[in-house]
Structure formats: C-alpha cells, structure tokens
Amino acid sequence: TxxxxxxxxxxxQMLLKLMSLLLVNLAMSQYMSxxxxxxxxxxxxxxxxxxxxxxxxxxxxxVQADGMNCQLSTRNINIIYLSxxxxxxxxxxxxxGTEVTDLSREDVEDVKSDVRRGSGEWAVLVxxxxxxxxxxxEKVEWEKVFNKIDRMPxxxxxxxxxxxxx
Numbered sequence: 001t002x003x004x005x006x007x008x009x010x011x012x013q014m015l016l017k018l019m020s021l022l023l024v025n026l027a028m029s030q031y032m033s034x035x036x037x038x039x040x041x042x043x044x045x046x047x048x049x050x051x052x053x054x055x056x057x058x059x060x061x062x063v064q065a066d067g068m069n070c071q072l073s074t075r076n077i078n079i080i081y082l083s084x085x086x087x088x089x090x091x092x093x094x095x096x097g098t099e100v101t102d103l104s105r106e107d108v109e110d111v112k113s114d115v116r117r118g119s120g121e122w123a124v125l126v127x128x129x130x131x132x133x134x135x136x137x138e139k140v141e142w143e144k145v146f147n148k149i150d151r152m153p154x155x156x157x158x159x160x161x162x163x164x165x166x
Contacts, residue, residue: 031107032114032130035078044128045091046075046149048140049111051082052121059123059140070094070165071142074158075149082108128154 035045072092125134
C-alpha cells in the first residue's frame with residue numbers, strides 16, 4: 001500500500017538529507033584544508049588568519065619590518081587577510097618572496113567558518129593539522145606567535161633540519 005511505501009522510503013530520505021549536509025560541510029571547509037599536511041605534505045602551511053581593518057593594517061605594517069619575511073618563510077606561514085579592500089592569502093617563501101592570491105567572498109566565509117570566528121578584530125594561528133593553536137584579539141604579538149610555533153613538534157623537526165633564519 002501507499003502508506004507502507006512511504007514508511008519504507010523514510011530511511012532513504014533521511015540518508016539523502018544527511019549526505020547532502022555532509023557534502024555541503026565538506027565544500028565549506030575546502031579552502032583551509034588545502035594547507036593541512038594530511039592533504040599535501042609539500043604544500044603544508046601554517047596560517048595566520050586576520051580579520052578587522054585595524055588588525056589587517058597592523059599586521060601588514062609589521063610584516064614590512066626587517067627580517068620578517070625570513071621569520072615567516074622559515075615557519076611556512078601564510079597570512080590570510082579577510083578584511084580590507086581585497087581579501088588576500090599571502091604566502092611567504094625564502095626562495096621566491098611572496099605569492100598573493102585574491103580571495104572571493106565565498107573563500108572569506110569558508111575561512112571564517114573553518115576557524116569558527118565571525119566579525120570583529122581578531123587573528124588566529126592555524127597549525128598544519130588545521131586546528132586553531134592561538135587566538136589574538138587586540139594585536140598580533142609576533143614573538144609569542146613564533147615562540148608558540150617553535151614549541152610544536154613538527155617545527156622542532158624543521159629547526160633540526162636547518163629551517164631557521166641566518
């Protein structure tokens with residue numbers, strides 16, 4: 001009968017809804033996952049995500065300081081600026097300087113969702129595993145960020161293999 005058929009379809013409908021939800025969730029966290037070591041060992045990056053016009057300006061200024069490119073490069077850091085005229089993902093490399101990628105509005109929302117933060121003035125440090133390691137709300141204290149990274153097991157290995165500034 002018709003009622004029996006409807007009852008038999010209910011588990012399939014629930015499964016379909018669940019799978020749709022999982023696919024949407026998977027697509028949403030796509031942007032940050034590209035830097036996780038589980039995805040690609042050669043492209044693994046630590047990421048500092050910066051939100052808020054004042055925070056972005058402060059970080060952009062700090063990055064211009066002498067020696068900062070080396071400090072960021074040897075630690076495999078990208079800085080993602082979510083605010084400002086054009087949101088960007090800036091990768092720092094010793095051998096080739098910086099690589100800048102413009103972000104779409106969807107990318108910005110993906111990143112905010114990935115780090116579970118909304119609007120306001122903040123910055124977060126994201127490790128190779130995609131986990132938030134540090135949250136900063138007033139200013140980015142680079143010495144503390146670098147010290148935090150340098151205590152991580154994978155970073156210790158990098159230091160032993162020579163990934164340090166001269």
